[in-house]
Amino acid sequence: MYSKDMLKGQVAVVTGATRGIGKSMAVALAETGADVALIQRSENEETKREIESLGVRCEIFHCDLNNMESVRSVIPAIANEMGTVDILVNSAGIQKRHPAVEFPEEDWDQVININLKAVWILCQEAGKIMVSKNRGKIINIASLVSFQGGITVPAYTSSKGAVGQLTKALANEWSSKGVNVNAIVPGYIDTDMNTALINDPTRSRQILERIPVGRWGRPDDFKGPVLFLASPASEYVHGHLLAVDGGWLGR
Template sequence: MSEKVLNHQIAVVTGATRGIGKSIALALAEAGADLALVQRSDNQETKEQVEKLGVKCEIILCDLNESEEVKKVIPQVVEKMGTVDILVNNAGLQKRHPAVEFPEADWDEVLNVQLKAVWLLCQGAGKVMTEKKKGKIINIASLLSFQGGLYVPAYASAKGAVGQLTKALANEWSSLGVNVNAIVPGYVATDMNTALIEDPVRSRQILERIPAGRWGDPDDFKGPVMFLASEASNYVHGHLLPVDGGWLGR
């Protein structure tokens, strides 16, 4: 992307070390945004690629399963980079078990990372954005914001709630200049879906239902995130944007 439409805006992205999050971070950097990458580890790979694009990048270490750490993220970003203009809540994890056997510890971890951390980061960023009357929050939802899935009750519950949280925050903050929207990925070839991809029956069943005829690629999310992060979406509020190869329309 040649146009620096996000020139020196400060974008916070969680889970950018791989997959969709990495593609999103690179898209924002290509558009001129400076990045704060929220990570569990000090993995430098995405940071190095971002900096090669001529923008600034900071790593904020945080375990999203630990609420007290999450609460410190936005203040750290403001201290290091001055403000927050864009927040992308992308980080996630998956735990698969039959519902009757689903461990409570796994339930808590999924809900903490996929929902509570999203809420706390939205709340922290919202305080900054509503004060200056400008900002973009982009949550990464899921097809399971609409559907129930199989063997993933915690993930489905969290992602359903992310969709409703997106709408609730949009209702409060739209008039204050803050856009809160969500992207809804379909089936994407990432590490989280390795079990499905390697299951010949499920992989075939999924592929047969996708009108586009292929699994998604992380780079398929560069365009949608740029739309929601830029002024092109200034009148878009509380929207859940499917990027699913046509799955929901089938």
Template sequence: MMTQTFDLTGKVAVVSGGTRGIGQGIALGLAEAGADIVLLQRSEDTSTQEKILSLGVRCEIIQCDLMNLDEVKQAIPKAIEAMGSVDILVNNAGIQRRSPAVDFSEQDWDDVLNVNLKAVWILCQQAGRHMVEKKRGKIINIASLVSFQGGLYVPAYASAKGAVGQLTKALANEWSSQGVNVNAIVPGYIATEMNTALINDPVRSRQIIERIPAGRWGNPEDFKGPAVFLASDASDYVHGHLLAVDGGWLGR
């Protein structure tokens, strides 16, 4: 049955940055489809965990600051130890720094590249070793519109997210024959904390909405379906794809 194709019962999904925004939406969507969840998070906030547990699945929190690459390297082994396996990895957590390129600091550059790219690479590699060995797994990276466009005042973020798109394709080329699917979701303009400044700017917010064919900002719930699709058997022949969830922005 088609419903079984999207069923994630018995699967273990590791999600970074699941305490709010898109990451929380994805974690809840995967849990609603039956997956047990491991949340990689910097804070001690248990609100997402409580929501997931209320759905009748397991949920563990692993403290992991993506700025601390030693903690990043331990995250997947800890998840395997806690849950017995990892079937799905969602690399969602990220940071943003805005500044004109002529003033962009080296520290901001290093911070953004380490969190948004190097940590993603380490988690992919750690999970990939486990998944390739068992010939099964799903990796979902979170890219961005600036994986395709340059953006303004976000040179490090654009560089990192462009690289995430290429990393997704590179890993798919290597691992698709090993039963591991590596794909990415490309969020458009989403009403999350990262975009508070844009949302609160009446002129810029109006311009953005006018540019989106769907006529609205996205919300975290818009990512439940795409994430379940890419995490489930329904996407078994989808490899190296960057799936835009943008209200039609890129098609404009």
């Protein structure tokens, strides 16, 4: 699908790559030659080992995305150690479910911090590097609830709606500076975040009935989209929210 050396010599930064969609995207970038910096809180080195087996460099940079001081310093640390930042993929995110009248403020703050504020700071710090060299790719992960309201997830919906708008705002400023800022919108994907829905026979059936392709998405379904947005193929794509949803939004 893409050249093995398409991204050779570039440094890609990925959050949320210990599992699921983030892991598949990080591996895809490595499969096409990019060196990869993984921003993660855990000590899990499974993704790092898989990437290194592909013959490229991979380093883990520990960061708590709920700690803004830590978030602010991680991109400069990556650039210092790995030379630069060419690609940023903001995949990490959390979800908290409560009825709106009972939603705890602490959960609201955590979701907004990790899903939105940390994304903003990482974009800003990476943008400083990319704008200065007139080149770069930023790929945020939005959600179906960037367009829809969701149920019992007011903080998640608010954060992902804002990620979509942030993507457009940054594209408006940085597209003329050679920096592409876009977002991927996952549909219903078979990941840990959706375990409760998958295990609920009624909701799972209702969801499948609406997905035209007739199946839940898989993390590897995101390899092609992330490579498109990270590659020269998307040079004229700016501020776009690319739905990878099996046709859900078109139903």
